């Protein structure tokens with residue numbers, strides 16, 4: 433089962449123009465948040481049980497990474513202070529800032545589109561403050577600190593991917609003005625959450641939705657799962673389902689492809705908004721399978 437990811441709720445679930453999230457429906461404490469939806473991290477709130485849960489999740493995923501994860505993800509993870517427990521965001525930010533100029537900011541959970549995009553454009557990655565409970569190791573409805581930090585932050589150490597994420601955030605306002613949040617969310621889902629890259633040793637995963645989930649990690653590179661050469665227009669039109677293993681993945685050759693694709697977005701978003709969606713997992717005669 434896939435987690436529900438930030439792309440889904442942030443870019444779609446709360447909808448364009450949502451002034452504030454509905455606190456009653458979300459787990460985090462939104463009353464404590466600033467106008468940009470950030471909160472202090474409050475490491476003291478994470479007791480021994482949280483750190484033990486984190487280490488269990490970390491060890492389980494780390495064991496899967498050598499055969500499944502992109503080399504940039506593994507290198508980024510190794511450089512970050514993530515192995516020993518729920519990470520301190522200030523310490524992680526110091527490492528990340530030196531690599532690519534990004535920092536982490538704590539948030540109560542999912543935040544509205546405009547705030548999410550503004551953070552990304554300013555190279556601030558919003559990371560949920562709280563950790564899942566032990567009975568939620570394999571499935572959680574909202575993204576937590578493990579998904580957000582372990583899943584997303586290692587690749588933000590990679591310069592071209594880091595540039596892409598900032599450019600994506602900068603285009604968020606345009607997509608909202610165009611009424612094109614849905615295609616923008618699909619791009620985030622298929623690449624940021626579930627993207628694959630072709631490396632010298634074969635296909636590897638870099639998406640956070642894959643690499644923060646044991647089930648998705650085992651599934652993504654299995655035989656029989658369609659893997660398509662990344663095509664921006666195709667990805668913008670391809671619908672997805674959040675509550676099942678992903679039925680197909682897009683494959684890039686280089687993270688610079690993603691940054692380059694951002695130059696095409698202003699032209700392609702309105703076309704994708706107006707086109708018929710491609711159903712989840714559907715294959716087209718024009719697809720290039722990898």
Ligand SMILES: [Fe+2]
Nearest residue numbers: 437438439640
């Ligand atoms: Fe995510």
